[in-house]
Amino acid sequence: MSQTDAVVDAIACEMRADPRVFYIGQDVGAMGGSLQGTHGLYAEFGAKRIREAPISESAMVGAAIGAALFGQRPIVEISFGEFVPAAMSQLINQAPNLRYMTGGVARVPVVIRTRVGDGPYGGHPHDYSAWFAHVPGLKVVMPARPADARGLMLSAIRDDNPVLFVEAMSLAHAPREPVSDGCEPIGRARLARAGADVTVAAIGSMVAAALRAAAAVEPEGIEVEVVDMRSIQPLDTACVVESVKRTRRLVTVHEAWVTAGLGAEIVAAVAEACPQALCAPAVRLGTAPVPTPSGKVRPLALPNAERIAAAIRRLVGA
Amino acid sequence: MRVNSLQAYRWMVVCRELDRALCAANPRWFPIEGEEATVVGSFVDLQPDDAVAPHYRDPFVVYLMRGAEMWRLAAQVLGKIDGYNKGRSVPFNGPVELKVVPWVAGDLGTTVGTATGAALAFQQAGTEQVCVCSFGDGTANRGDVHEALNLAACWRLPIVYVCQNNGWAISQQFQSYVSGPIARRADGYGIPGVCIDGNDVDAVRNAVGQAVSRARAGNGPSLIEARTWRWRGHWAGDAQEYRGTFPEPEVEDPLDLYAYRLLTEGVVSLEELQKVHREVEAEVGAAMECALASPDPGPGDLGLDDVYA
Numbered sequence: 001m002s003q004t005d006a007v008v009d010a011i012a013c014e015m016r017a018d019p020r021v022f023y024i025g026q027d028v029g030a031m032g033g034s035l036q037g038t039h040g041l042y043a044e045f046g047a048k049r050i051r052e053a054p055i056s057e058s059a060m061v062g063a064a065i066g067a068a069l070f071g072q073r074p075i076v077e078i079s080f081g082e083f084v085p086a087a088m089s090q091l092i093n094q095a096p097n098l099r100y101m102t103g104g105v106a107r108v109p110v111v112i113r114t115r116v117g118d119g120p121y122g123g124h125p126h127d128y129s130a131w132f133a134h135v136p137g138l139k140v141v142m143p144a145r146p147a148d149a150r151g152l153m154l155s156a157i158r159d160d161n162p163v164l165f166v167e168a169m170s171l172a173h174a175p176r177e178p179v180s181d182g183c184e185p186i187g188r189a190r191l192a193r194a195g196a197d198v199t200v201a202a203i204g205s206m207v208a209a210a211l212r213a214a215a216a217v218e219p220e221g222i223e224v225e226v227v228d229m230r231s232i233q234p235l236d237t238a239c240v241v242e243s244v245k246r247t248r249r250l251v252t253v254h255e256a257w258v259t260a261g262l263g264a265e266i267v268a269a270v271a272e273a274c275p276q277a278l279c280a281p282a283v284r285l286g287t288a289p290v291p292t293p294s295g296k297v298r299p300l301a302l303p304n305a306e307r308i309a310a311a312i313r314r315l316v317g318a
Numbered sequence: 319m320r321v322n323s324l325q326a327y328r329w330m331v332v333c334r335e336l337d338r339a340l341c342a343a344n345p346r347w348f349p350i351e352g353e354e355a356t357v358v359g360s361f362v363d364l365q366p367d368d369a370v371a372p373h374y375r376d377p378f379v380v381y382l383m384r385g386a387e388m389w390r391l392a393a394q395v396l397g398k399i400d401g402y403n404k405g406r407s408v409p410f411n412g413p414v415e416l417k418v419v420p421w422v423a424g425d426l427g428t429t430v431g432t433a434t435g436a437a438l439a440f441q442q443a444g445t446e447q448v449c450v451c452s453f454g455d456g457t458a459n460r461g462d463v464h465e466a467l468n469l470a471a472c473w474r475l476p477i478v479y480v481c482q483n484n485g486w487a488i489s490q491q492f493q494s495y496v497s498g499p500i501a502r503r504a505d506g507y508g509i510p511g512v513c514i515d516g517n518d519v520d521a522v523r524n525a526v527g528q529a530v531s532r533a534r535a536g537n538g539p540s541l542i543e544a545r546t547w548r549w550r551g552h553w554a555g556d557a558q559e560y561r562g563t564f565p566e567p568e569v570e571d572p573l574d575l576y577a578y579r580l581l582t583e584g585v586v587s588l589e590e591l592q593k594v595h596r597e598v599e600a601e602v603g604a605a606m607e608c609a610l611a612s613p614d615p616g617p618g619d620l621g622l623d624d625v626y627a
Contacts, residue, residue, distance in 0.1 A: 066432040089428045136625050
């Protein structure tokens, strides 16, 4: 399965099992969704459970939050991450506050699904995922392989909290990999590759790039450990800390920008937990500090396997 | 579930007397005086399992109609631990367990989206429940309100939107932010829109009642603009130096208007009305006493375990 197939399969499974689960989005009906992200769902579940909405991100997310408060379990799709700011009040002021501000009474089982970053689509490349890691009350996941996409979507739908489910567009249709039936836990990182010399903590699309970088430096005798963060709120920094205690070198990489990004949070966690562990300065990689370009300038701005490999070589003094 | 006239009057008295006590106790409370007919009339005839999403300006009478305890609401305004929000949120928040759409932040318009979602939940579940959502004339200009009304109209959601037009958005009078009747915006959404006298509780109950019936029957949302007037400041301690720039209209006291009607129509006696006032004043006094006696939140009351379910 591709990442998209895996997500659609997880949604279909939950919709078959639980009549409270339904879907809101644009173009999610006969067209099959942006990047075919809902293909087959409309044919199986019909217009009442696969709801096509006006282009009104705030009302879509607000209505999903309200429906969740009153007993349903909606999934609301914001086609691309670039449109997420249009629903910001609902995502920042409403969804994450509800439980705490009602004295621990409200349940908000809503999934907000969106797509970010570089990819086959070409447009809408902005990745604002880090903004949402800042807010207590939200969960934010970003899978890097189809198996996690499926397992994390199952967990997100079954979770009683608002979950922002962010799909890297570059992974939408490739690779295709086998998936399993189970859930993957939100908030737990995964060791994608073991190695003794450098830890690369990667998010979303950059996991595959980090693995390519690791393969590229392997012939040079550099063993790279790659941690796939999988969730960015909660952020499993303990997994990175354990890894860095062994490798003593750290690179962080994500498609979002570096400043005030998740890389900073990971480096800070290492500095707090084991400041003596690092034998070289930590390196944070991300999109260059420009508004993410849509045109052919884009490759100049984005992190990639070559840039990760270069950082690794610098760290080991090669 | 239409309540009788004396009961409706009683809720209006509760609205006014509790609000006066809360304003005296907390100068940052948002007074409702003058707007009681719109608040009471919009919500008083709903079924217990309907959802309510009142505007933030002292909505407590609506929560009381749902069964909330007065002293706990008052405790909320004082920031005390016994408030439904445990001393955490904006004070006008309401108990979600009583099918109130809660106020968990102070930004306007977002609760209109959430209330629309309550109606969506009812439609998904196939019940006959409805939601009534009120918002101010200032809030009416938030994009969220436009988005929610259009979405509710497209999906024929069982919701009634009441614009509680009190003529003011903090210090600005409505001429500076509304250039036409708000009710007429309904035409653009293809839904019924009416403008009514928001100081006449019967007029509000009739208009909302018709819209509720329409929503319950599956015929979608309506917009009601209830014209009333804010007598006091935006907050209780507001010096209102901005007043007087425009001439203010002659406005009726909604309680006097209704009391006069009930008396002249012979529906109630003066003694009955006076008894209502006495009882409510005693009830409010007791609630305020309990609220003041409630402790402030202590060092163990931060509530870190209540952020996630």
